[in-house]
Amino acid sequence: MDNDIFKIAILGPENAGKSSIMNALFGKYVSLVSEVGGTTKMPIKRYWGKLKVGREKKQPKFVDVVFVDLGGLYVHEKQSPIMIGSVLEKTYEEIDDADMIVHVVDGKEGLSKSFEKLHHLLKFRYRKPIIVVVNKCDLLNDDERRRLKDYVEYRLGNRVLLVSAKTYEGINNLMDAILKYIKGD
Numbered sequence: 001m002d003n004d005i006f007k008i009a010i011l012g013p014e015n016a017g018k019s020s021i022m023n024a025l026f027g028k029y030v031s032l033v034s035e036v037g038g039t040t041k042m043p044i045k046r047y048w049g050k051l052k053v054g055r056e057k058k059q060p061k062f063v064d065v066v067f068v069d070l071g072g073l074y075v076h077e078k079q080s081p082i083m084i085g086s087v088l089e090k091t092y093e094e095i096d097d098a099d100m101i102v103h104v105v106d107g108k109e110g111l112s113k114s115f116e117k118l119h120h121l122l123k124f125r126y127r128k129p130i131i132v133v134v135n136k137c138d139l140l141n142d143d144e145r146r147r148l149k150d151y152v153e154y155r156l157g158n159r160v161l162l163v164s165a166k167t168y169e170g171i172n173n174l175m176d177a178i179l180k181y182i183k184g185d
């Protein structure tokens with residue numbers, strides 16, 4: 001943990017709904033959303049609030065929770081590392097600096113091999129704690145949800161939360177999972 005700041009980076013492919021999830025977590029419009037890929041260019045950093053951590057009652061410790069909405073990563077299937085445009089450096093800085101990653105999978109597109117690679121790189125080489133969400137679950141029926149969740153969990157070896165930034169389904173679960181991790185419960 002970097003001083004008393006806890007930084008959570010929201011990462012995923014273009015148009016997966018990263019900014020929409022950020023807005024849902026804040027309950028207001030903090031990051032621009034549009035139907036065109038490549039909307040978020042430079043990382044959008046927003047202060048969420050203060051959180052009491054640990055079990056110490058007499059001298060409680062607090063952290064300042066900050067979310068960073070990253071620009072969508074342009075993925076070339078055969079290339080690694082992931083290629084993105086001119087914001088590459090800034091985006092990598094933010095990833096490197098993050099205390100936790102929220103990896104957003106586009107429920108409509110599924111999980112690509114490049115993001116699978118990036119996920120493992122972040123988890124094993126950079127030792128980042130990662131929460132995986134499949135967004136746009138409002139567009140999936142029960143069967144599709146189950147299949148995609150099983151597939152992503154199998155490929156990434158990570159638990160998956162189904163969310164919809166549109167209907168807010170699962171957004172509380174995501175917030176709970178993030179806060180639970182920070183508080184160390």
Ligand SMILES: Nc1nc2c(ncn2[C@@H]2O[C@H](COP(=O)(O)OP(=O)(O)OP(=O)(O)O)[C@@H](O)[C@H]2O)c(=O)[nH]1
Pocket residue numbers: 013014015016017018019020021032033034035036037038039040041070071072073135136137138139163164165166167
């Ligand atoms: N149906 C549905 N659409 C969604 C959901 N989340 C986002 N969208 C739509 O998906 C499109 C992209 O959303 P953004 O939040 O801008 O996506 P992003 O990942 O920030 O995109 P970039 O910044 O371009 O990388 C918009 O048209 C959103 O309205 C969702 O949960 N369900």
Ligand SMILES: [Mg+2]
Pocket residue numbers: 018019020032033039040069070071072
């Ligand atoms: Mg965006």
